[in-house]
Amino acid sequence: MLPTLFKITDAEWEIMRVVWANEAVTSKEIIAILKNKKQWKAATIKTLIGRLVEKGALHTLEEGRKFIYSAAITQEESMDVVTKDVLSRVCNKRKGHVISTMIADTTLSSADIFTLKALLEQKSTMALNEVLCECVSGQCECEEQHH
Ligand SMILES: [Zn+2]
Known part of the structure; x- marks a missing residue:
């Protein structure tokens, strides 16, 4: 379950993909994987990890002197949020x-x-003849056509 309906930015999504693919990773491993793809500095990646921990998307486990990160949300749940977000932007x-x-x-x-x-x-089997526009007046062309 998603703790809250938070948004994951494109940059944070890159981090999450590493965590989902590897289950448990250190920041060092995340940096090693993303260094070539993204040319991000280690500090940038650590900031992104910190944000994901704050958002509740990553669990932190302290093991000796290093932190192990694991996903607190599944890839499927997150995908659903993204899909809904995309579709929420249009009429x-x-x-x-x-x-x-x-x-x-x-x-x-x-x-x-x-x-x-x-x-x-x-x-x-349960299709409507017409889908209803539920947009705020002034944000969609549908309404103008009625006038
Ligand atoms: Zn509309």
Whole structure:
């Protein structure tokens, strides 16, 4: 469970990927992995780790003179937050288009497509004729069309 619905920045996400892939890591290991990909200074990486600990995204375990970091949130939970965040930025009426673009731009396996087809099949049984715009007045073109 997510402790709070916090946002992980792009830079912090890079750190989380290392922690998720390795389960338990020291800052030294994180620095070694990200040094080549990102050209970040060790101090920058330590700052990012500190922020993630503060946010409750990382657990800290003190072992002798070093700290071992592990993930307090799963990659799946975090992915869900990101997905919801992306879709929360557009009008309800445009979400279908965003998802279509994502699918069009993504390489999918047969298994992925099978799952998507089944999901769409299930969705089609309860589809609405029109998705309702729930935007704040003045933030969406939908409303202008009604006037
Ligand atoms: Zn709208």
